[in-house]
Amino acid sequence: MRSDRAYLIVGASGTIGSAVAAQVTAPGVNLGLHYSTNRATASNLKTQLEQAGSACECLQSDLADETACRDLVERFHARFGSISGVALCGGNVHWKPWQELDRDAWQRVLFEHCVAPFTIASAAIRRMSADAGGRIVFLSSIAPKYGGSAKTVHYAAAKAALEVAMHGLSREVAHSGICVNGVRAGFVDSPQQRRGRTSEEIAERIRKIPVGRAGTADEVASAVVYLLSERAGFVSGELITVAGGD
Ligand SMILES: NC(=O)c1ccc[n+]([C@@H]2O[C@H](COP(=O)([O-])OP(=O)(O)OC[C@H]3O[C@@H](n4cnc5c(N)ncnc54)[C@H](OP(=O)(O)O)[C@@H]3O)[C@@H](O)[C@H]2O)c1
Known part of the structure; x- marks a missing residue:
């Protein structure tokens, strides 16, 4: 990444x-963690990335709160003075059998995975x-391809x-030199995967x-880092799938 850039992860x-933060880090790159x-x-992570030459700020926020989503961007901007890119990871x-889905369960997941990232992105675009x-x-995720489990x-x-x-959104802001894209990830072993599946189910999934x-x-x-980079200036409104053929 070029120095004098500021990325919110x-x-x-x-x-x-x-992993995104570790790949973006470079001397002179500012990072909101x-x-x-x-x-x-x-x-x-901050300690590790500062050793690599980045200035880092840890920023706490709950994605269930709309005001906190906007405030996250403002705190980042106040600290670094500019925003080059945002990765929304x-x-x-929130695993739940489809038979038990109620209004609260729907609202929580829709907010966390659509409204909150969109709110943060639009606040960042304004800055x-x-x-x-x-x-x-x-x-x-590749979940939309199959409708999930x-x-x-x-x-x-x-x-x-x-x-x-x-x-x-990508079509609305492309003329300003702002590229909006996404990555469809396949299965990566992580705490949220372990919360919803037994070891046997994980082995079966793999x-x-x-x-x-x-x-x-x-x-x-x-x-993600490719799409954050200067090299991706002609890529807009795309999804890159990284899912091992899924
Ligand atoms: N792992 C996969 O196989 C996979 C596949 C496709 C897509 N994805 C997507 O990739 C993204 C990252 O997943 P991951 O596998 O890296 O999961 P992870 O290791 O469980 O990390 C989840 C991250 O989200 C944060 N988070 C969770 N709930 C939050 C909330 N209410 N408000 C603010 N932050 C919250 C966590 O913060 P704290 O830990 O600080 O609480 C943590 O930084 C997610 O959007 C997920 O849907 C994952």
């Missing part, structure tokens, strides 16, 4: 978000310089909504991946 305390509950992980699956442009990268129908629907919103293994956070992060 939402979900930097998570498996994929921390968002976390929700996992302060220690964000703090350790936060949120949990992006008309001269410098910017990058927004949403983390989606028995316990992730709501999650799949929320990611599908996010993808449509991503596409619409067996179904055409390449025969789980993806790594670094493999997904590479696509």
